[in-house]
Amino acid sequence: MISTDLIKGSLKTIVLKLLEENGRMYGYEITRKVEELTEGKIKLTYGALYPVLHKLESEEVLVTESENFNNRIRIYYSLTPKGHSVVVEKLKEMKEFIESLEKIVNPQPGLRYA
Amino acid sequence: MISTDLIKGSLKTIVLKLLEENGRMYGYEITRKVEELTEGKIKLTYGALYPVLHKLESEEVLVTESENFNNRIRIYYSLTPKGHSVVVEKLKEMKEFIESLEKIVNPQPGLRYA
DNA sequence: TTACAATATATAAGATACTTAAATATACTG
DNA sequence: CAGTATATTTAAGTATCTTATATATTGTAA
Numbered sequence: 130m131i132s133t134d135l136i137k138g139s140l141k142t143i144v145l146k147l148l149e150e151n152g153r154m155y156g157y158e159i160t161r162k163v164e165e166l167t168e169g170k171i172k173l174t175y176g177a178l179y180p181v182l183h184k185l186e187s188e189e190v191l192v193t194e195s196e197n198f199n200n201r202i203r204i205y206y207s208l209t210p211k212g213h214s215v216v217v218e219k220l221k222e223m224k225e226f227i228e229s230l231e232k233i234v235n236p237q238p239g240l241r242y243a
Numbered sequence: 244m245i246s247t248d249l250i251k252g253s254l255k256t257i258v259l260k261l262l263e264e265n266g267r268m269y270g271y272e273i274t275r276k277v278e279e280l281t282e283g284k285i286k287l288t289y290g291a292l293y294p295v296l297h298k299l300e301s302e303e304v305l306v307t308e309s310e311n312f313n314n315r316i317r318i319y320y321s322l323t324p325k326g327h328s329v330v331v332e333k334l335k336e337m338k339e340f341i342e343s344l345e346k347i348v349n350p351q352p353g354l355r356y357a
Numbered sequence: 358t359t360a361c362a363a364t365a366t367a368t369a370a371g372a373t374a375c376t377t378a379a380a381t382a383t384a385c386t387g
Numbered sequence: 388c389a390g391t392a393t394a395t396t397t398a399a400g401t402a403t404c405t406t407a408t409a410t411a412t413t414g415t416a417a
Contacts, residue, residue, distance in 0.1 A: 131340050131343065133404075133405075134251075134404095135336065135337065136252065136340070136404090137251050137252040137403065137404060138246075138249045138251040138252060138403080139249060139344065140403085142249075143344075147347065155365080155366090156366065157365050157366080158365095166343075166346045167343035167347065170339055170340075170343045171343050174405065175365090175366070176367090176368080176369095176404075176405060176407085177403075177405075179368080180367090180403085180404090183367095199364085199412075199413070200412055200413080201365055201366090201411080201412060202365065202366070202411095203364095203365070203366090220348060222245055222246055222249065223249065223344065225245055225284055226245050227341055227345065227348075229245065229280075229284045230253065232280045232281055233257055233261065233277065233281065234256075234337055234338070234341075236264065236280065247375075247376075248402090248403085250375095251374065251375065251402095270395070271394050288375080288376065288377080289395075289396080290375075290376060290378080290396090290397080290398095291375055291376075293396065294397085295375095297396095313383075313384065313393085314383055315382080315384080315393065315395090316382095317393095317394070318394090
């Protein structure tokens with residue numbers, strides 16, 4: 130499991146990317162999906178996830194639809210038009226961030242096959 | 244410039260990696276180096292950097308040597324033996340983190356050349 | 358049948374890490 | 388002589404996350 134310090138700050142982008150990829154998802158499903166994709170290395174806590182979802186909704190980046198499934202409430206989140214453009218920005222930023230980290234962690238990548 | 248939210252949590256690892264790479268560095272030099280390596284995309288603020296350096300010193304991960312250069316104090320930081328093993332751990336974690344992010348941001352990387 | 362695990366969301370209290378801003382001081386450049 | 392670069396420090400505030408707890412249903416194993 131990866132130190133939670135590292136994950137801080139990436140949560141919003143992760144959530145938005147998953148919603149773009151999967152159309153609509155509910156909170157619990159998002160935590161499952163992240164665990165699945167990262168082979169258990171990243172686990173989102175509900176105390177972090179739900180407040181982020183609520184905040185993104187209040188910012189009109191996400192909209193919700195409540196549904197009943199087996200007597201359990203499921204609150205599906207999906208991107209608004211504004212949300213779609215936010216994802217584009219966030220992913221661009223994430224990509225630059227990863228590239229920057231790699232330049233620090235692995236300087237002179239061009240020499241790997243030299 | 245990358246949103247500071249993303250960088251949060253990576254600061255410690257970045258500092259430790261640079262010190263491993265360069266032997267010893269002073270605070271100001273670290274901010275310059277990060278800017279240089281990331282082409283200005285990551286800028287460390289002094290308010291974040293110096294407290295981290297002090298903390299790492301108190302944890303015996305770093306040691307300091309104060310020197311005088313042109314009437315300016317320079318406090319050089321370098322890794323302790325403990326620091327070297329901390330870097331190894333932190334870099335492993337960082338690598339897993341980057342890989343995990345890529346699995347989310349860019350699912351099915353194996354298909355890129357398929 | 359009872360207890361535990363999984364599903365599903367919510368939120369309060371506390372910790373921590375970072376931003377912003379200001380302070381201090383010297384050297385160099387136009 | 389004003390502004391930029393060098394160099395470190397630290398206080399106050401904010402944001403974000405962790406931890407813990409609450410609630411409720413369904414499925415499973417003993």
